[in-house]
Amino acid sequence: MELLNLSIRELNKLFITKKTKPSELYSEIFNRSASSEAALHAHLSLFEETNLVKAKKSDERFSKSENVGLLDGIPLAIKDNINIKDEKTTCSSKMLSNFVSPYNATVISKLDTEQTIYTGKTNLDEFAMGSSTENSAFGLTRNPWNTDYVPGGSSGGSAASVASRSSIAALGSDTGGSIRQPASFCGLVGFKPTYGSVSRYGLVAFASSLDQIGPISKSVDDARIVYSAISGHDSLDSTSINYEQIELPFEKNATIGIVKELMEDGISEESKKEVEKVIDILKLKGYNIKEVSLPLIKLSISIYYLIAPAECSANLARFDGVRYGLRVDGKTSYEMMENTRAEGFGNEVKRRILLGTYALSAGYYDEYYGKALRARKKMVDEFSTIFKECDYLISPTTPTEAFKAGEKTNNPLEMYMSDLCTIPANLAGLPAISIPTGLSSNNLPLGVQIMSKPLTDNSLLDFSEMLEKELEFYSTPEGWSK
């Protein structure tokens, strides 16, 4: 029995039937995460001591049948831009290298009531800005499938942790694909829920109108379990929504749209082939398939790289050395703030702050940020028109398989292009999921992305689970499967 490869539901069953205990699982998880560090560097911290206590308590609950739910005693890894009370939240930035959060993010409070165990905090691109986890002030994370390659980003640490079986599942955050792209690069399921369905309170903001917390997991069912634990209205987040889920039709009553613009130039043949593979399955299942066009998708990267940096330029202004985090002294308060920011932020973060500051400046607002807002609104309209005729939209998750570490670090624009397929769902607030479909000729995972209209998260998960079963892709990265 290989505990680390099991799903949450299977583990829960073993706990209930007393075939194993949460503490046994945790000790395997800890050994794995500790031993994977040297090769992968998925984690920035591991909470061994508190977890031994937590796991023991979980054991007791199961022995007395007082266990609280499916996540009781399940070790999840948490991206290090989500606050856990009394633990460091570094955002992989020198700026916050000493910041200990005095409060819990809402998702953590919710998982606490589920008695979940947090293995530790995972590496990310600094302040979630990047697509490879190479922009971490504390060193890059490597892809468990092949350590020459990046795990994707920005939730690369979370993906590498789950793929290397160092945690059962993980929380990531997704602003332009930061859950789905690393999930795809690491052969995992990555789910970005409808904007507002998971509270952002306690998630260190990158771009507030795009950020969303979601799970990275080995299976759709695991993603569903974590999602249902962390979602729900939160009075601490004004953008949190409180609406009922909408149910979508299935099989011959459902229509699948293939996004034409995401099957064109810039997308590798291998990535396209994965989509075609999925379409063949769906055809056999009786789904209606049609090609749809969303012309504005071609502008998504341009829109995104105005809106996200603009928001981030304000969101990251609070890091000034005055109240917490790094402080680099200066002769005056202003000089201290300037020195702190000059030293505390890495290059990619500075690039985006500058870009955003420029896009919002007097005289340029209308031309850049204002125009991007208008285009975003049009894109939302395009999506809602398309969703009148389609229930699900299918595309590759990423234009290519994972790339090599260092390959794109000197070419930010090319790095930005790797989010081409994932950004539209953030701009339109849609739920979107990436599920693994197969391996490339380089033996690296590939995946497809499925999007649906807002508030259809549960249907999207059901649909993806059906596909997951049909695809029968259960490969694990060599060296980490046992």
Next chain:
Amino acid sequence: MNLKPTIGIETHIELNTNTKMFCRCRVVDTEEPNVNLCPTCLGLPGALPVPNEKAIRYITLLALATGCSITKKGMFHRKNYFYPDLPKNYQISQFDLPVGENGNLEIVIDNEKDYVEIERVHMEEDTGKSSHEGSGRIDSATSTSLDFNRSGIPLVEIVTKPVIKSSKEAVAYIEELRQLAIELEISEGKLEKGNLRFDANISVAPSESNELGTKVEIKNMNSLRSLERAIDFEIKRQSSALENGDIIIQETRHWDESKETTTSMRSKEGSADYRYFSDPDIPNMVLTDEFINQIKENLPSLPHENRNKLTETGLGLSDSNVLSKSEKWIFELYFEVFNNTKDSKASFNWITGELQGQMRKLEIKSLPNWFSPNFLSDVIKLIDENKISFTSGKVILEELIQMDTTPDEIAKRLDLYQENDEVAISKIVNEIIDNNQDIVERIKNGEDKLVGFMVGQIIKSSGGSINPGMAKEILSKELNL
């Protein structure tokens, strides 16, 4: 050169809500720094703002009370600038969609009504407080202490159009606005506590010019007195600069209270660009008709309405203005006294002059609970009916404030009632005439001033109980004067 000044005023009023604008921290008046804090008002990573509905209600109330049109689809914007006491280094404010626009406020100046046009009424969160040790300025301080208790307290900002013409008018405007906030019960309106803070934009241009001169912003005026003096100083400074052919630089100047001058604050490179953009953490705000109407229906009586009620009693505009800005109990006392006496001038004078004067002398802030408004009406009536003298009225009032009694009891106890019986007075008058034949002789020979001496003798012999007017009248009659 004939020059005319033009002034615009930006006022911030701290709202007296229980909790802060975007978090659940209680607003507590405390000297201890940094105790009312949470992740949101301290700008911790990951914290989010949730708007305070009561604050939005208060701002809408003020916007309606100043006759503004209400923006039903409002928005919160981020105003970006770096300052150590601004935790997020942006302030959540409103930009192109303020709660209220295009209102006006009636003020009284020199016994005449005037109107100050309001450009906008919008919501803002307050910053923390900085104390720059060593110099008072951030750039030259040896150290800066920060207190974030104030951070996130809701503010309403009221911006006038550039329509104010003098320091006097500016003061009248602030007094009116302060009174409005108090009547609306949205603020304590205490200037000394910083509940109300104001900046002035001042420009001077040739009288015949249709265009405004270059505006200069004046900050750091902490009282109405400093507002008045700073404006006067600045008008003089700009006027003499223009008369000397100098150019006015658009800048922000700091009012130096001790030197009574304005000094240039180190001008930032270029003009400030706040890079306003809609706050993505807060969904657009929709003020429903129901919400607005409910506030409209519950508007209290506004200062200008109170003023109108006062002038309707026959009181002059200037006096009405004073009363409309006094404490509520004084305002109410006036109407009770007036309703009993129907004498607006006497009611006003006795309340604002004698009563408040006595209270100041005795250092008491409110009337004792035995003090009935009827006491004051009785005193006024007794004087009107010549039953007591004005001086006796003052004596009675003084006693009334200090002991539980009635005007009648005091008048009797101190024997203050005047003799008004003509026969009785005539008797005394004739007695005095008989005893002072030499004086009578001299009066008849034209020494008029001796009439006063005789009146004095009459009052004296009555022990002060004779009304001097009547004494004089009867004396004149008896002497055929």
